[in-house]
Amino acid sequence: MLKKLFGKKEEAPKTVVASAPLTGTVKSLEEVPDPVFSQKMMGDGIAIDPSEGKVVSPVDGEIMQLFPTKHAVGIKAKNGAELLIHIGLETVSMNGEGFEAHVSEGSKVSKGDALITFDLDLVKEKAKSTITPIILTNGDNMGELVKKEAVSVTAGIEEVLEITAE
Numbered sequence: 001m002l003k004k005l006f007g008k009k010e011e012a013p014k015t016v017v018a019s020a021p022l023t024g025t026v027k028s029l030e031e032v033p034d035p036v037f038s039q040k041m042m043g044d045g046i047a048i049d050p051s052e053g054k055v056v057s058p059v060d061g062e063i064m065q066l067f068p069t070k071h072a073v074g075i076k077a078k079n080g081a082e083l084l085i086h087i088g089l090e091t092v093s094m095n096g097e098g099f100e101a102h103v104s105e106g107s108k109v110s111k112g113d114a115l116i117t118f119d120l121d122l123v124k125e126k127a128k129s130t131i132t133p134i135i136l137t138n139g140d141n142m143g144e145l146v147k148k149e150a151v152s153v154t155a156g157i158e159e160v161l162e163i164t165a166e
Helices: 002-006 120-126
Strands: 015-019 024-028 044-050 054-056 061-066 072-077 082-086 099-101 114-118 132-136 142-147 159-165
Touching: 044 142, 044 159, 072 114, 114 120, 132 159
Parallel strands: none
Antiparallel strands: 015 159, 024 044, 044 132, 054 114, 061 072, 072 082, 082 132, 099 114, 142 159
């Protein structure tokens, strides 16, 4: 009984595999029409052109940041990898219109949990693009980032990134 209470802390995995946070078509970051993402200024990763307006957690982890406008969310995976999911381009100017958050900062999440839902048609109408970058923002502190081969993905199903800590 005491061993259960004071037992070993769960050891953090060295490698985390992230599933697609959205349903849609996988694109390379170079295809994102915004130099902040296409030139990897914030970090490496992939992008998804969404076919539906739902973002799910790609990993088990914790919500580190939820932007007030609900257009972006930052997640820390169990191995320390920090992922940013930025819904569309220039969506911050929508001031949260059409976005609904299902988590808050500090929330513990499991792979596949709903994070944000959004009105895809409204984003198409009001934003520069619906393409959604998924960025490893602390790649300098991680060992390796492997992009899995995928074209069409379903949220929470296909694996898109494998991130290994140093």
